[in-house]
Amino acid sequence: MREFGYQRVFDVPGAVALLGTDPEARFLGGGTNLVDLMKAGVERPALLVDVTELPLGRIEATADGGLRIGATVTNSDLAADPQVRRHYPALAQAVLAGASGQLRNMATIGGNLLQRTRCGYFADLTKPCNKRVPGSGCPAIEGEHHNHAILGASEHCVAVHPSDMGVALTAFDAVVSYETADGPGELPLAEFYLPVGDTPHLETALPSGALITGITLPPNPVAAVSRYRKVRERASYAFAIGSIAAALDVRDGLVREVRLAFGAVASRPWRAREAERLLTGGPASAEAFAAAADAELAAAETLPHNAYKVTLMRNLVVAVLTELTEEATR
Amino acid sequence: MAQSTSSVITLNVNGEKRTLPVDHRTTLLDALRERLDLTGTKKGCDQGQCGACTVLIDGRRAVSCLQLAVAAEGREITTIEGLADGDQLHPVQQAFLDLDGFQCGYCTPGQICSALAVIEEHAAGWPSAATTDVRPEAGVPPLTADEIRERMSGNLCRCGAYVSIVQAVARAAGVETAQAAPALPQQGRTEEGTAA
Numbered sequence: 001m002r003e004f005g006y007q008r009v010f011d012v013p014g015a016v017a018l019l020g021t022d023p024e025a026r027f028l029g030g031g032t033n034l035v036d037l038m039k040a041g042v043e044r045p046a047l048l049v050d051v052t053e054l055p056l057g058r059i060e061a062t063a064d065g066g067l068r069i070g071a072t073v074t075n076s077d078l079a080a081d082p083q084v085r086r087h088y089p090a091l092a093q094a095v096l097a098g099a100s101g102q103l104r105n106m107a108t109i110g111g112n113l114l115q116r117t118r119c120g121y122f123a124d125l126t127k128p129c130n131k132r133v134p135g136s137g138c139p140a141i142e143g144e145h146h147n148h149a150i151l152g153a154s155e156h157c158v159a160v161h162p163s164d165m166g167v168a169l170t171a172f173d174a175v176v177s178y179e180t181a182d183g184p185g186e187l188p189l190a191e192f193y194l195p196v197g198d199t200p201h202l203e204t205a206l207p208s209g210a211l212i213t214g215i216t217l218p219p220n221p222v223a224a225v226s227r228y229r230k231v232r233e234r235a236s237y238a239f240a241i242g243s244i245a246a247a248l249d250v251r252d253g254l255v256r257e258v259r260l261a262f263g264a265v266a267s268r269p270w271r272a273r274e275a276e277r278l279l280t281g282g283p284a285s286a287e288a289f290a291a292a293a294d295a296e297l298a299a300a301e302t303l304p305h306n307a308y309k310v311t312l313m314r315n316l317v318v319a320v321l322t323e324l325t326e327e328a329t330r
Numbered sequence: 331m332a333q334s335t336s337s338v339i340t341l342n343v344n345g346e347k348r349t350l351p352v353d354h355r356t357t358l359l360d361a362l363r364e365r366l367d368l369t370g371t372k373k374g375c376d377q378g379q380c381g382a383c384t385v386l387i388d389g390r391r392a393v394s395c396l397q398l399a400v401a402a403e404g405r406e407i408t409t410i411e412g413l414a415d416g417d418q419l420h421p422v423q424q425a426f427l428d429l430d431g432f433q434c435g436y437c438t439p440g441q442i443c444s445a446l447a448v449i450e451e452h453a454a455g456w457p458s459a460a461t462t463d464v465r466p467e468a469g470v471p472p473l474t475a476d477e478i479r480e481r482m483s484g485n486l487c488r489c490g491a492y493v494s495i496v497q498a499v500a501r502a503a504g505v506e507t508a509q510a511a512p513a514l515p516q517q518g519r520t521e522e523g524t525a526a
Contacts, residue, residue, distance in 0.1 A: 001355045003335035003353070003354070003355065004333070004335060004354055004355070005333020005334060005335060005354070006333075006337065006354045006398070006400050006401070007333075008401070028398075028401065030396075031396055031397065031398060031401065032378055032393075032396050035357070035396045035397075035398060036377050036378055036396060038355075039376070039377065046333065047333050048354070048398075050401050052401070076390070076451075076456070079456070079457070079464075080454070080455070080456045080457070082466040085457065085464045085465050085466050086465055086466055086467070089464050089465055092457065092464045093459070093464055096457060096458055096459040096461075096464070097459050099484070100381065100483060100484020100485075101391060101444065101447065101448065101451065101481055101482075101484050102378075102381060102384055102391045102392050102393045102444065102484045103378060103393065103396075103484065105387075105390040105391060105392050106392050106393070106396065106397065235479075235480075235483075236459065236479070236480050236483035237483040237484055
């Protein structure tokens with residue numbers, strides 16, 4: 001591991017000023033991904049700016065009935081928060097589905113958004129990887145890719161974003177707040193992650209040197225009846241091979257409102273807007289759910305070892321929306 | 331301006347203040363084991379995947395292999411060495427001993443630190459991924475075997491002592507072990523012959 005400087009900061013302007021636009025400096029939150037990548041040599045910062053003491057550790061109701069979550073709130077505290085569990089249960093479920101109790105205690109929600117893919121080639125310095133070394137190639141496409149992307153990928157990178165939390169946040173139209181030396185800014189999560197294209201090394205639309213200060217959840221008419229379902233290769237403590245965050249309001253057998261986002265299928269949490277559009281106003285039936293899933297997944301481009309994800313996601317949509325229909329009409 | 335790559339830090343470990351110079355690359359795990367001679371905390375995978383290095387930081391369980399020592403300054407750190415009161419074992423330690431919650435013992439310090447936190451998290455009303463209804467109105471789920479397995483899933487045991495580990499956590503939590511530990515399949519001979 002490369003030697004590095006370490007500074008703890010106590011206020012947001014101080015944090016932003018200290019990091020500056022130094023490409024060799026990194027903010028340190030829980031460190032559960034960054035320290036791991038530093039050990040692997042993937043990240044080689046010259047300076048760590050420890051942001052865990054910043055006054056960004058609160059979850060507060062907003063005036064309009066939403067929630068504002070500070071960037072240094074830990075995954076554990078987010079998942080245990082009564083407001084989150086009551087108004088956005090799929091978000092609590094998503095966070096609880098990720099990592100382990102130990103890691104959830106350490107990890108911050110700001111860091112969660114910025115965590116890197118767990119593609120094995122990305123973390124292996126002996127292999128090419130367009131995300132790590134632009135232009136070096138993507139061995140996953142002809143190699144190990146059973147857990148890689150089926151939506152929104154490119155010939156340059158087929159890695160998936162590993163976050164569970166981000167999937168629920170995407171379904172609920174979360175907005176990311178950040179601070180730069182030039183002042184504060186906001187990015188809807190839908191615009192936070194950049195398309196892969198031929199620049200897989202550029203992952204977010206955050207300005208250089210920006211510090212994530214929080215996430216705002218707008219009030220959501222359907223989030224109280226929501227669910228997160230994660231499929232993985234063992235019962236616990238593994239990354240998803242497919243996941244879904246869904247919220248549903250059904251009246252008289254018709255879908256009034258629906259929110260749908262997929263995880264582990266793309267380089268970012270995937271909002272299923274085409275499926276939502278088809279479902280809204282239509283019957284809340286297994287056939288309609290399957291048809292909507294098929295429409296969303298029509299754009300899927302599969303590789304030899306990840307084509308199963310199309311069937312998996314279709315089945316997840318039908319299963320979870322069917323469960324939510326029962327819950328909504330109970 | 332070149333940044334210093336080392337610092338003199340004071341760690342609060344098991345109620346004792348220990349001052350030491352550290353290279354910033356030093357993890358809390360390595361500081362505990364190599365610098366402070368607290369070798370009860372074990373190094374397994376060293377990448378946050380096995381839980382052998384679990385300690386409590388400010389009362390919460392964490393993997394010390396991904397925690398930089400310099401970033402732990404000012405926090406209260408509790409290791410396996412800090413749990414017993416003299417010769418009086420902590421109830422979680424005693425339960426692991428009484429119920430054989432280990433075989434080789436390498437993962438045990440991490441299992442015990444984690445179990446202690448699991449019991450506290452559950453008592454505080456935290457749901458888990460095994461909790462069917464996470465809404466606060468649903469109340470605290472009972473600490474069933476499924477809940478214990480899910481909450482302890484960050485601690486791997488290569489010997490496979492999980493059955494006894496679940497029983498030990500249940501005993502320490504004051505849960506009926508019959509509820510926490512489903513009956514094992516009948517071993518030995520059956521009318522049809524030797525059971526699989």
